[in-house]
Amino acid sequence: MKIIIGRNMIRHSITWILAILPFFLSPGVLSQTVDLNNKRFDIPLVQEAPVIDGRISPGEWDRATIIEDLHETTPIEFSATEERTVFRVMYTEDALYVSAYVYDDPNQLTAAVLRNETSLRWEDRVGIIIDPFNNKRSGYQFLTNPNGVRHEAIYTSATSQSFDWATIWEADAEVVEDGWTAEMEIPFKSLTFDPQNDTWGVNFTRDQMSSQSAMAWYSYNAQTNPANSGEMSGLRNLNQGVGLDLIPSFSTDFRENHVAGSSDTELNPSFDLTYKLSSSLNLTMTWNTDFAATEIDDIQLDLDRFSTRLAEKRSFFLTDMDIFEFGSSVGRFNNSTQDPFNSRNIGLNNGTPVDLTGGAKLSGRVAGFDVGSLIIRQEEFNNIDPTNIYIGRVKRSILSQSELGAIFTEGDPASNDSSSTIGVDFTYRNTQLANNRSFVSNFWIQQSDNPGVDGNDSAWYLDFDYPSSDSWYISARVEEVEENFDPRLGFSNRSGARQYFATIGDNHILINNPLLQKISYSLSGIQYNYLDNGDLQNRNFYLNALTLESPGGDEFQFNISDQVQVLRPGERAPLAGLGVIIPPGEYEYTRYQLNLSSSESRPFSVSLDGTVGDYYSGRSWESEAGVNWKPNTNLSFDFSYEYTQYDMPGQTVDTRVVEFENVITFSPSLSIVNLIQYENVSDTIGFNSRLRWNLQSGQDIWFVLGHGMRDEDEDGDFTDLESTATFKIRYTLRY
Incomplete structure (x- = not known):
């Protein structure tokens, strides 16, 4: 009977989606149009570079090209923006310069992030996307917020980007009486480009948290990336210097093993070299590669199949x-x-x-x-x-x-x-x-x-x-x-398997609704079959029955999944790391998920997630709670707690994962990140404190402390495992 209910649920879901689909495709949700054919401009060469201090000083930007015909990309693409944004762009032979005058109510700004290379997802921000090859497939993005924080990304494809990438550039910003201003300097030495191509792809973006709206100079299907961008021409005689970066670094690493009663200290000189064989071809060499001071991984219990x-x-x-x-x-x-x-x-x-x-x-x-x-x-x-x-x-x-x-x-x-x-x-x-x-x-x-x-x-x-x-x-x-x-x-x-997957869904934008901005739903199905005989390995019909988003960025979501899992003898079984034995066989079950989250653009935000239902031969209940508190730009606190209980035949087991992060930011270049992680499968707790002083872009000092403990007897009494202390300095010499 349980199997029939699950399949009926999916059948009814399809009927429901098809029935209300015409409503969501009503003309009220259609976006306006903007002529994208004229999104081109000539960029001027100037002899004197502006001072990057966040202030748009008189005379510094007089010769720059002005870009101010931005439109909204979300929630209603191509609609007029509520606030004005004025970009100015120019270049010297050494660097690209961008400024932005961002009109807004200073009291409505969201600018809680003060640390460089930190996500600006929930911040008021402006940015530029550049595609130096103008091939609509690659490029870079540079962002800053009202605090002048730098955050950059490289496009790994035309529509996907990685914010783990970092390069040398400068930004600063200042809040003024009618909004805020920002300035950027992007050295050509930091970019890869074809010197014979004087036309680059370009786009300008702005995100405003008070209205939860995004704006851009060019967009298509609400996308702003190298595949959807305008053009700027006139970039000639660009100087990359010798094209040589010398990056010496030195670290000292102390480790004490409390279990073995031993300790060790290592001194690690390291050297990296980057040389531009041409403006578009880079050679990077590394000797005695040193990964000291790298951020630690998040906890993953890895209990699935x-x-x-x-x-x-x-x-x-x-x-x-x-x-x-x-x-x-x-x-x-x-x-x-x-x-x-x-x-x-x-x-x-x-x-x-x-x-x-x-x-x-x-x-x-x-x-x-x-x-x-x-x-x-x-x-x-x-x-x-x-x-x-x-x-x-x-x-x-x-x-x-x-x-x-x-x-x-x-x-x-x-x-x-x-x-x-x-x-x-x-x-x-x-x-x-x-x-x-x-x-x-x-x-x-x-x-x-x-x-x-x-x-x-x-x-x-x-x-x-x-x-x-x-x-x-x-x-x-x-x-x-x-x-x-x-x-x-x-x-x-x-x-040894073949996968089939399909999804269909709808996003419906509400106009001038004070409570809701977006309604979404979708139905997805994924199935794996063994290749040796074509038998089912697993199947999951996943119904996102309803997702509601408010104008403030809050979200409600309700999901239902109907699953079939087939375990063969000798295969890795879920929960084996907990000592749970799930016999080979076929298991069919339905699970329900509810998610609530408030917008992280506010100083205080929470998220709650719960999933309940059958699970293989038993039942499980998964819950996760998260709290984010940013009392000011110098302090932030993140706490998350994950609890899962598995009620299996003959035994009940649970898992707990706790993470607490505190960031103390003294300035965009100096910060301390404190992290505590605990999980009860191995009953270990880890402490990590990471100080970074970014003297300037490409020059860093780190000091990292770590300590690990374990509850050997599960009696709440933790014993020391290992203590570490790392000091590292890195300096970039650019020619």
Whole structure:
């Protein structure tokens, strides 16, 4: 009976969606139009650079080109903006200069972030997007808020960006009586470009938290990225100097093992070099690569059937990594986990650092091709010989916005085996369809080559996406991973299966409603089948029954999922790390989720999430609570608590994860981040305190303290495991 109810739920959901779809497609939600054909301008060359102090001083910006014809992108695309924004842009032979006069009520500004390279998602902010190759596929974004905080990103594809990337540039801002002003300096030495191309893609953006609205100079389907941008011309005789960055660093690392009763101190000099072989081709070399002072990973219990992937946080692997991105996947429903290159396999063994002798990276664009080559020498550890690692990548722009590429990897950092993977990927993109719509499709195929394996070692993927921010949307994909596919330098958490996925949904924008700004709903289905006999591995019908967003950024969401899980003998079973035994077999169950969150643009915000329902042979209840408090620009507090209870036949177990973060910011360049993490599976608690003094862009001092403890007997009495202290200094010499 339970199975029938679950399937009826999905059937009724489809009927409900189809019944109300015409209402949400009513003319009231259609956006206005703006002529995008004239979004071009000439940028002037000036001889004297402005002082970057946040003040738009008289005379400094007189020759700059003025851009003020911004329109709203959300909630109603192409509608007139409520407040005026005036950008000015010009350049010297050394740098691009941008200023913004942002008209607003100073008492309504949201400017709680004071620390550089911190997310500005919930801040009033302005930004510029530049595409130096004007290829509609790559670029950079530079953002600042009323405190002059710097936050930058690199586009890993035409529509996806990584804020983990960092470069050298300057920004400052000042609050004035009728709003706030900002200034930016972006050195050409920090960018990769073609000196023969004097026309760059460009866009200007503004986000206003008091109205929860976004504005831009150019947009399409509410998207602002390199694929949707205007043009600026006249960038000639740009100076990148010698094109040489010398980056010496030194760290000292003290570790005390309280269990073994031993301690050790290491002194680690390190040296990085970046040289521009040309304006569009970079060579980066590293010796005795030092990852001291890198941010620690978030806790992940990894209790599911399939392992999870952790994010890369080490700066060497983040620089110019857009070149190495493979096989773009569509939208927020991406569920492909087959990647030929995962940099966390290098220099890490289950989260523990492994020394790197050094390496070299070549990245950039040559004769219309994006090229990337990475060579790393990993030192010996745990009876594994020193390993040479190589990654090669090439992409070619084809059609108006599409790409064709290939990748090759060689090396296995975790064993003495030889291993290689080869892949080809293709992305078709058209962001200029009628009715303000776009279409994206991705295809890739990979094959691994490992000792003792003969055949059944390939994987392929195909998807399409027809997105919309204010109307109906649809996407689908299929992926097949053969049982012996194993990219040793990449990531793969599932093999011997074929995946099918589809989603359809709608976003409805409400006009002049004081309570609601957006109503959304969607229905998704994902299914995996074993390749050997075609039997079901797992299936999940997921109904986002209702999502409500308020004009202030608050959100309510209700979801229902109807799942089937099939466990075979010998497969990794969920909850095995908790000592729970789930026998092989087929399990069908339904789960319900409720989520409430208030906008983080306020000084105090909360989020609550609860999921309940059957779970394999039992039931589970998952809950998560989060609190964010920013009393002023110098202090912030984040607290999260996750609790899950599993009621399984014959036993009840629970998991708890607690995180508390306190950030003390003295200025945009000086801050202390204190972090406490606890989880009850291993009964460990960790303390980490990280001071960073950013003397100026590219010059840093860190001091990091860490301490770990464990409750061995589960009696609430914690014993010391390890204490660490790290000091690191880095200096960039730019020529």
